[in-house]
Structures are given as C-alpha cells and as structure tokens.
Amino acid sequence: MRKFSILLKQLYFQKLRSKSFILMTLLYVAAITVFMFWSDIKAIFVNEEDALEVAVVNETTVDLESIFNSTDDVNFSFPTESIETLHANVKEGNLDAVVLIAEENENLSADIATYTPLKLNDQSTISSLIQYAGKIYGIGNLNLSAQDADRILNSTPNVTMTNLNETIAGGKSEDEKQAGMWVSYLAGIVIYFFIMAFLSMITTDVATEKGSRALEMLLVSVKPSTHLQSKIFGVFLLALTQMAIIFGVLIAYVVFTDDGAKWTMVQSVIDELSITYVLYVLGFLVLTIFLYLIIGALFGSLVSKPEEASQVMTPAIMIPLIGFYVMLSGIGNPDTLLIKIFSYIPLTSGMVMPMRIGATDISAIEPILSFLVLILSVVACYLLSLSFYKRSVLTYSSGGLIQKIKTVLKVTT
C-alpha cells in the first residue's frame, strides 16, 4: 500500500504540475466562460444595431395594436399618414418597413413593404405577429364573446400518459424526459472528452516509463499489479481533479451570474431527476472512464517507445467516437434499435444507456443488466490486462498492435 501511494502521488503531482494539464484545464475553463457569457462577448465584437422601425397601418375594424408590441429588436408605430407618405418614408430610410393590414374576402391580408430587404429573423418576427393577428381577426368575425375567444386561444389539452406494459414502473413526464436528456448528454460529453484526454495521458505515461527503462527499475521493487493500479488511480484522480475544477467554475458562473436566473433553470432540471438516475449516471461515468484507463495502460505497456503510443491508441479512440455519435443520433429519437444495441456494449454503454434511462420509459431491468455487463467488463478487462501487463512491460517489439500482442505472447509463453 505504501508503494502504491508513493507511485500514485508521484504520478498525480507530476501531471498536475505539467504544462499540458494546466493548459488543458484552462482551455476548458475558457470554453465554459465563452459559452456562459456569449451574449456579452458577442456584444463586444458585434455592433449593436438600432431597433427596426416598422409602421403598422390597420385598415380593418379590429383593434390589433395590442398584438404588435415593440421589443429591443423591433419598434412598432401606428401612424395615421397615408400609405404613400409612409412608403416614401421607407424609401428615404426613415422607416424600415410598412405593414399594411387589410380585410379581403373575410380574411386578413398583409403587405410588408421594404426598401432594404429585412433580415430573416426580423421577417419571421413580423410574420408570426401577423399570423396571430389573423387568428384574432378570424375569432372576431365569429362574433364570440371575449371569454369564448380567450378560451379558444389559450386552451391547452391535459395530456396524461398511461403505459400498459407492467414491467415499466410508471412512465416519465415530458419534463422528466427532457431533464434526463440534458443530463445524459452532459454525461456523454464528459465521458467523451475525458476519455480522449486521459486515455492518451495514461498510454503515453506507461509508454514513456517503459521506453526510458525506468519501468524495469521500478518493477524490481514494485509488483506489476501495484504499478498498473497506481497508473489507473493516479490518472483517474487527475480526471476527477479536472472535473472538479471545471464543474466548480461552471457552478460558480451559474449561481453568481444573471441574478441566479440560470441557477433557477438548472434547479428546475435537477428537480426532475431521481436519485436512482443520478446514481446510474455517476456509476456509468466512473466505470466507463476506468474501463478506458485500463485499456490505455495495457496499450501503453505494449509499445516500446512513447512515439508509438498514438499508433496503438487509435482503435481505442475510435470506439468512444462511435459511441458519441450514436448518443447524438438519439436527439431525435432515443429509442432506436441502434441506441438499444450500443446501450449494452460496455465501451459505449456509459454514453448511451443514461440517455435511455433518462429520456425513455425502459424497464428497470435494462439499466441493471447493462450496468452489470459494464462491471463485469471492467473486472475482466482488469484481470486480463494485469496478466498481460506483467508480460508486456518488459517486452520490446516493433510493428502494429496485433504484431506487438503476438510478440508478447510468443516470447512470454
């Protein structure tokens, strides 16, 4: 245990002080800062444009002024001048657009006159207001009472979900699914980025020690199993440290900016999450990172020098990439056969299964089964790696990954 702790400390503090780790962490923090303060940053670089000046001429008998409310982007006015005068104002640049609303065959017609074409956003804003005005006009024509008109416009259906499959314990509400979807994406993204960064770190570290022959000196006093464990836990601790820094900064931004508005939003998402779901996400996240670290250490032990590390890492990097894209494919429909399959594959289940748990109504047995498969895979991979690691760390060979494995088997059995 003493040797494990010495090796772990050495790895942890050496990497913590390394330029690459500091830069990588700062980069993540910078990305979060940009994301959180995007509107402020954008305002610095993009000139604030004046609000669009739009004149609305209502030739109908229905009062539509309350619909066209001015915003920061569009300023609506209701002048009484003739349409010709207003058009002249548009040409002279005093107005950006004139909206003429008239009655035509018991329907509302509108004409938007501009000199310089409107931007898509502004055009959409005006069009949607006109459409709403059309509904009001239509209801007005039906001679309904104000209450009746209000009921038509504001009625919302009361939707309840009933699942007749008894194996599924109570369906989730839409809010719960939405929250689950957000959290599962976050978990997937965290897994993906951490695997990419720390898989490379552990593989290169083992390869460097092996290449420098320092490993041979270490293994005289330390068992290969202790060495392997120290690498896995050391890099995992580093990943946790980086995660803590990143989430610390993120939480600070969320809590202390916008007068807590963002925090209220996050809390509404958290309120929809069950403890079981959070535990599942954490479990999948930790085990998936562990699984990749074990594989990374094993691959590092196969190469003879650090320059070869990237060569053996390629297959391991491809798998989370596939998992990541499968997870992204679930944005539209998280219940496809592809997603179901990948939610059981140990190397990708960490990214895909939390999405299925959070955003779909799956039976309780499915996540348990997938989690058990992942646990068994971690244990099996650890034992297999350990047995192989003992032999590969002192075997030097050239060629590709398969060739290296063959060489290790040939010279050690």
Added chain:
Amino acid sequence: MTLQLQHVVKKYKDFTAVNDLNFTIGTGEIFGLIGQNGAGKTTTFRMILDLQDQTAGSITWEGTPIKKINRDWLGYLPEERGIFPQMKVEEQLYFFGHLRGMDRTELKKEIDFWMNRFDLEEKRNDKAETLSKGNQQKVQLIASFIHQPKFLILDEPFSGLDPVNRDLLKNAILFLKEKGMTILFSSHQMDNVEELCDHLCILKRGVSLFSGSLLDLKKQYGKTKLTIRTDVHQEDLAKMAGVKEVKKVRDEYVLTLMDESFAKPIFEVVSNGSYIEKFSLDYLSLDEIFKEKVGGEHA
C-alpha cells in the same frame, strides 16, 4: 551461500534461453556473468529479480525462494540506460529511495555522499533529460543502490562510460563490496570482470560453460602464455616444440604453448647464445579464455 541457482531453465515456445544453469554467489562477493549478446544474461537477471518466471529449477536467497524475499533487498541497473526524463536528478533519487522504504534524513545523507562521489553536485536540480549520457548513467546507477540493497545486479554497467567514469564506477563497486553488498554483474569488457570479480560464470547460448573462481578457470588453461623479448627470430620460435602460435606484439613475442611444461625447454634453447631481455610465463587473460571458450564457434 547467499544466492543459489539450481538447474534453472527458461524456455519459450520454440527457444530455450537458459538451460540448466547452476551457480552460487557468496555474501559480499562480486560475481561476473559473462557471455556474448543473446547468451541469456539478462534473462537470468530477470529471473533472479522475479521479473520473469523460470520454467524449471530454483533460485534461492539464503535458502528462501527469491520470490518470497523482501524486494527492497534487491537493486538493479538495467542494460538499457534511462531514467524519468522529466524529473530532476535529486527528485529522482528521493523517489526511488522512498519507494524502497527510506526516510528523507537517511536519503539526504546518501544522496549527498554519492552526488559528491560521482561529481554530480551541480546537476542536482537539472532535469535528467538535460544530462549527458554518462551523467544519466551515473544517476541511474545511484538510483539502483541508493537504498543500500543486500544484493545488487548491474547489467553492463561499464558500457558507454569513458575511462575516467569507468574508474569511478569500478571504485564505487569495490566500495559497495566493502560495505558488504553482494554484487552480480555482466560485462563485455573482460578486463573489468578480471579486475573486480571473485567468481564468474560463462554463458553460451543459455548454457553454462564454466562456473567458479577466476583462478580455477585460469588454472584449467594453465600458464600457457609466454612473453619473450629476445633477438631470436619469430620463425625459429614458431618451430619450437609445444608452441601453438606466435604473435609479435610491438617488440615482444607472445607464444601460446600447448602446455606449461614446454616453457622450460624453450627457455633453455632461447638462452643458449641468444640475448633475452624478458621471459615471462603467465596465465591466459580472461579475454583470451573467453574468446577461446565462447568465440571459437562463432569466429
């Protein structure tokens, strides 16, 4: 005996790296394991260090299987040179020392002593990768015995060192021996082996050709190396009875005799009317014995 190898065999699928190897090393002794490249020296070291399992046979330390002894009793300098490239020299030595259970006070004393002895004082805070090859080797060597192991294995410790550093290392090895350390080392430089070793083992393709004291090995060949400085011609010397080979080395003739007993008749013939400035009968050097024993088939 401290270390004992009995009938040790290491087999791979289609290749036997070490075959029925037997030798013993006494406490506080320097033992040389010599052989050509691929003779099985490093494999033997790795088996002793429990880095590889032997296929058969036993390796014991004071009667206890080597796998069961405290690993901190062992020290090892691998053949290939290298240390943690990014770590500072002093930091590196503290790390290896701590790993072997030493506390900071003990370590400071040892590090100060060896840094001074190996003339590395000014390099303490330098990163290992910035040191010269020779200095890196010295740091690695210190790292291998900083914890004062009972048994130290040095795989080719002299390779790549200049004559000054080679002497430094030789003296350090003798110093460690005086402190009671048992040392096993391999080298291709036979003069170093001859100078340092009490006993040795010659390996050829995994098979031991000889194991015992250096003197016993030399006695096997007898005093068959005759060096003469005389005005007798080389051709005449070559014709004399019992002479296998005559070589002229500068102003001397070096004769290889079939047997030590031929020396006296040669002396009588040469001294009869000829001038003799030097007549010296010696054992063969280890280098010559090694070439004879191992190199013969490969030459």
